[in-house]
Amino acid sequence: MIPIHPRIERLQPYVAGERPEAGTRAIKLNQNESPYPTSPSVREALRRLGPELLREYPDALCGRLREALSAVHGIPASRIVCGNGSSELITLLFKTFLREGDAVAIADPTFGLYETTADTFGVRTVRVPADDSFRIDPMRLAEAGPQAVVIANPNAPTGLHLEAANIERLLRSYNGLVVVDEAYIDFAPEGVSVLKLVETYDHLLVLRTFSKAYALCGARIGFAAANERLVRAMLKARETFSVGAVAQLAAEAALADPDYVRLTVSRIAQTRDRFASGLTGLGWSVVPSVANFVLAAPPQDGPSAKELYERLLAERIYVRYFDAPRLSDKLRISIGTDGDMEALLGVLRRFGGNVC
Incomplete structure (x- = not known):
């Protein structure tokens, strides 16, 4: 057996x-x-899809999509890595930056996939309870002494958010990996996203997805932003053709219709x-x-x-x-x-x- x-x-x-x-x-x-x-621009792009897009391998590095993301979000394409949904990128960051026996701190409650992925790689999960109103204190996550902190902002399943200033306070005082999952950021008010802070803090990694606001759950596509050293490491560790050509095409078209x-x-x-x-x-x-x-x-x-x-x-x-x-x-x-x-x-x- x-x-x-x-x-x-x-x-x-x-x-x-x-x-x-x-x-x-x-x-x-x-x-x-x-x-x-999804956007009419996506439907039009799919309608015009040619057979060669399926016959050939997709762009392994998602070059055009990364350039489009760079233009939309104002960060260099070299700081962006795309994946098969943010779920692949969650797996990839555990695979790339954490070792068996390391600890990751997460809020309780939060997205259950973080703990499942940690268990897959032998990483210990430290759950830090949110307060009675389900509010998260990022500093308490760091006080647990982990090698990494993962924060969903806005959080799931509560829908509550942290202001960017609260996360930046964590970044200034904690040197481990800080992962901020912004899957629902398009629904949040101004002053919540920390995406642009990847150009300031080398230990910050931000996750985004096309599944929610862009209505592309079925395409399975997301991206991570971080400093170039972290992105290069993730690109080395990822599956070669994890983002299909149709998903890349759909994401590019969705970005074109804000x-x-x-x-x-x-x-x-x-x-x-x-x-x-x-x-x-x-x-x-x-x-x-x-x-x-x-x-x-x-x-x-x-x-x-x-x-x-x-x-x-x-x-x-x-x-x-x-x-x-x-x-x-x-x-x-x-x-x-x-x-x-x-x-x-x-x-x-x-x-x-x-x-x-």
């Missing part, structure tokens, strides 16, 4: 949200996808705020989110979060339930269209609690 590495045998894999069966009509609000189609992204982000934010108000009217406790989802607890005198999750599944409404400390009394609900969210509120009214 072929042996399996003991770490992999013990590994608790990251569990993604459920998917409706193909052809099933459902309201899918469990994976923080955009409820709107007005569309701003429009859809604004619509999602407006829907989010109306939905959060609707939940509050039903007696729910809602964490104030700046992302494209909300984390909320149902009224204590009604069905539990787990019961609601199961009953919503029976109604073909998919939301996210985490059976974990501090989260088991809540649901994370992605923001869909206005119609999706009104339908969900209608079902919740029917299920009980404080009915309006």
Whole structure:
């Protein structure tokens, strides 16, 4: 029998949200996808896609895309590395910069893939609890004495954010690797992103994705920005052709239509705020989110979060339930269209609690 590495045998894999069966009509609000189609510029680029794009290997270094990202974000292309979604880049940074036995500090709660990836590489995870309001103190992460700190900003699954000044305070006092995952940054207010600080701090690495605001989950593409030494190391360690030609084409086209992204982000934010108000009217406790989802607890005198999750599944409404400390009394609900969210509120009214 072929042996399996003991770490992999013990590994608790990251569990993604459920998917409706193909052809099933459902309201899918469990994976923080955009409820709107991707930019018309992307659709036009895909319509004009020629067969040679699939016949030939893609650009291994994503040269054109890195130049486009450089133009949009104002940082040199030499400080950018692209990957098969930010999930590949998370794996790559553990593979490149951390050794077995090292420690990484993360907030609790946060994105579960960080700990799963750490376990894969034998890196010890130090969970540092957020405060009673789920706010993160970056300095407390550093006080745990890790080789690296990973911060999702805005955080998942809470939707709360840190001002860039708070992260820069960490950068000034802590010399280990600081990873800031800005997957939801397009929904956040000004003064939150630390992307431009990669030109100031050599130990900062920022992650971005095209999955959320750009509606390219299915393309699987993201990028990391850091100083050139870190980027060169990641380029050496990455899979050679991990970003396909179609994904690169779609990302380039999406970057060329910033007005569309701003429009859809604004619509999602407006829907989010109306939905959060609707939940509050039903007696729910809602964490104030700046992302494209909300984390909320149902009224204590009604069905539990787990019961609601199961009953919503029976109604073909998919939301996210985490059976974990501090989260088991809540649901994370992605923001869909206005119609999706009104339908969900209608079902919740029917299920009980404080009915309006």
